[in-house]
Amino acid sequence: MEQIQRLEQEIDHLRKTLQEKENELFEMKRNWMPMESNDTQPEFTTLYSRNESNVGKVQYGDKLPKWAIERYSRQILLPDIGVAGQEKLCKAKVLIVGAGGLGCPAAVYLAGAGVGEIGIIDYDKVDLTNIHRQILHAECDQNKSKAVSAAETLKSINSNIKITPYMLQLDSSNALDIISKYDVILDCTDNVPTRYLLNDACVMNKLPLISGSALKMEGQLTIYGYRSGRNQNEKELYQGGCYRCLFPNPPPAETVGSCSANGVAGPIPGVIGALQSLEAIKLIVGQTRDKLLVERFLIFDGDDVTFRTVKLRSRDPNCPMCSENPKITNLIDYEVFCKSQAKEKDLDLQILPSENRITAFQLKEELGNSSMKQRHLLIDVRNEAEFNMCRIDGAVNYPIEQFRDAKVDEVLKMIDENSKVTFICRRGNDSQIAAKIILDKGNEDHKGKIKDLIGGLHSWSEYIDHDFPVY
CATH class of the missing domain: 3.40.250.10 (Rhodanese-like domain)
Structure with a gap:
C-alpha cells in the first residue's frame, strides 16, 4: 500500500511539473514566436504583422490571424460575435469550478469557441460512475485528477488556448486569489457551501457568476452579480442580484440532493453545461443584460423536454453581501455557515444519538x-x-x-x-x-x-x- 501511495504521489508531482512547463512554453511562444503559416497554427497574438511582402494581399481582420479566421469562421459569421467578438473571446479568461457533469460540456464549448484561457478547479479524481455524464473523462482516466484529465482532453480539442488545472478544494483561503485572475466564473459544483463561497468571492471581485445545477431529470441556470459597467454596450448602469439576495440562509443539509445520492440522467447536465458556456460567450462578446439570464431563472425539465423561465426579484438593497453597505466583508467558513460539507462524497450527517x-x-x-x-x-x-x-x-x-x-x-x-x-x-x-x-x-x-x-x-x-x- 505504501508503494502504491508513493507512486501516486510521484505521478501527481510529475503531472504538476509538466503542467508548469507547458504553461511556461505557452507564454514563451505567445510573447516571442512570430506569426507563421496556417499549418503550424501558433497561439493567438494581438497583432497580425503587415510588411512589404504582404502589401496588396487580403488582410485578416484587425487582430485575428489567418488560422483563427478559418478555425472560428462559423461563429465569426454571426452578427452578435463577428471579428470583434472573436477577438474578445481569444483574450478572455474563464474559470470553471467543477470538472463534472456541468463543467465538462461547458469547458468543451468554451475551448472550441477559442476562449484564450480556461481554468478548471476540481479536488476529486475520476471514478467509473462519472463517465456516463462527464464527457471529458474516459475509462483510462480512472483515479486521475479530474482537473488534469479535463485539461488534457481540452488541449487535444484546441492547442491554441491556455488550460490551467487546479487540483485543489476551493475554500476561503484560496478563492479570492484564484478568482481574481479571471473575467467570468462558472459555478459547476454540486454543493451549497461552494455556491455561497463562489457568490461572495465573485461579489468581492465584481465578477459575474454563471450558476448551473442538474439533478435527476431537471436542470437550472441563471447569472448572479451582473454589472453593466463591465460592458461597453450597456447604455445605463445596472447591477444584478447575487445568490444571497435570493437565498440569504442556506437550506438544511438533509434537504439538499446530489447526483450521487439521487441520480441524474447524463444529458441533463450536458444541456445545462452547454447553456452555461453559451451565456459565458454572450457575456464576453458584450451582449446586454436583456439577452442574458440576468434576474431570470431557467428551468429545464427533461421528463417532458420543456424550458421555462422564471423572473427573479432585483438586487436586495439590504443584501449582506452585495448592497452598498455590506455586512459581510470577508470570506467565512462556509461549511460551518451551511452546516454541511463542501465535499459531497464525504457527507456524514449526525442526526441520531x-x-x-x-x-x-x-x-x-x-x-x-x-x-x-x-x-x-x-x-x-x-x-x-x-x-x-x-x-x-x-x-x-x-x-x-x-x-x-x-x-x-x-x-x-x-x-x-x-x-x-x-x-x-x-x-x-x-x-x-x-x-x-x-x-x-x-x-x-x-x-x-x-x-x-x-x-x-x-x-x-x-x-x-x-x-x-x-x-
Missing part, C-alpha cells in the same frame, strides 16, 4: 442471532430503482420519499410486530432521517427498538460483504 445507531459488524452479529421469535427487521429507505439494484437479503423497501402519514403509521405497526428494526440506506444519511421521523412519531417502547446502519450499505460492502456493489 449513538444508542440508535449500529455498525455493520454489530448488525451482522444480530442478524445471525435472530430467530423467528426475535425477528430483526431491515427497512431499506432507498428508492425502488436502487433497492432493485442490490439489497441485503430479507430487507423490505420503504422509500424515504413516502414517509408521510399513512406510510409512517404502517412502519410503526411493523415495528410493533418485530423485536428490532434497523433502517438502511446507501451511506447512512437518509436512514437517520427516516429513523428520526419514526422516533418522533412513535412512543417510548419504539426508542429501544429503532436503529440505523452507520455508513449504510457502503459500510456493509467494505466490512461484511465485499461482493456487494458500491455505487
Whole structure:
C-alpha cells in the first residue's frame, strides 16, 4: 500500500511539473514566436504583422490571424460575435469550478469557441460512475485528477488556448486569489457551501457568476452579480442580484440532493453545461443584460423536454453581501455557515444519538442471532430503482420519499410486530432521517427498538460483504 501511495504521489508531482512547463512554453511562444503559416497554427497574438511582402494581399481582420479566421469562421459569421467578438473571446479568461457533469460540456464549448484561457478547479479524481455524464473523462482516466484529465482532453480539442488545472478544494483561503485572475466564473459544483463561497468571492471581485445545477431529470441556470459597467454596450448602469439576495440562509443539509445520492440522467447536465458556456460567450462578446439570464431563472425539465423561465426579484438593497453597505466583508467558513460539507462524497450527517445507531459488524452479529421469535427487521429507505439494484437479503423497501402519514403509521405497526428494526440506506444519511421521523412519531417502547446502519450499505460492502456493489 505504501508503494502504491508513493507512486501516486510521484505521478501527481510529475503531472504538476509538466503542467508548469507547458504553461511556461505557452507564454514563451505567445510573447516571442512570430506569426507563421496556417499549418503550424501558433497561439493567438494581438497583432497580425503587415510588411512589404504582404502589401496588396487580403488582410485578416484587425487582430485575428489567418488560422483563427478559418478555425472560428462559423461563429465569426454571426452578427452578435463577428471579428470583434472573436477577438474578445481569444483574450478572455474563464474559470470553471467543477470538472463534472456541468463543467465538462461547458469547458468543451468554451475551448472550441477559442476562449484564450480556461481554468478548471476540481479536488476529486475520476471514478467509473462519472463517465456516463462527464464527457471529458474516459475509462483510462480512472483515479486521475479530474482537473488534469479535463485539461488534457481540452488541449487535444484546441492547442491554441491556455488550460490551467487546479487540483485543489476551493475554500476561503484560496478563492479570492484564484478568482481574481479571471473575467467570468462558472459555478459547476454540486454543493451549497461552494455556491455561497463562489457568490461572495465573485461579489468581492465584481465578477459575474454563471450558476448551473442538474439533478435527476431537471436542470437550472441563471447569472448572479451582473454589472453593466463591465460592458461597453450597456447604455445605463445596472447591477444584478447575487445568490444571497435570493437565498440569504442556506437550506438544511438533509434537504439538499446530489447526483450521487439521487441520480441524474447524463444529458441533463450536458444541456445545462452547454447553456452555461453559451451565456459565458454572450457575456464576453458584450451582449446586454436583456439577452442574458440576468434576474431570470431557467428551468429545464427533461421528463417532458420543456424550458421555462422564471423572473427573479432585483438586487436586495439590504443584501449582506452585495448592497452598498455590506455586512459581510470577508470570506467565512462556509461549511460551518451551511452546516454541511463542501465535499459531497464525504457527507456524514449526525442526526441520531449513538444508542440508535449500529455498525455493520454489530448488525451482522444480530442478524445471525435472530430467530423467528426475535425477528430483526431491515427497512431499506432507498428508492425502488436502487433497492432493485442490490439489497441485503430479507430487507423490505420503504422509500424515504413516502414517509408521510399513512406510510409512517404502517412502519410503526411493523415495528410493533418485530423485536428490532434497523433502517438502511446507501451511506447512512437518509436512514437517520427516516429513523428520526419514526422516533418522533412513535412512543417510548419504539426508542429501544429503532436503529440505523452507520455508513449504510457502503459500510456493509467494505466490512461484511465485499461482493456487494458500491455505487
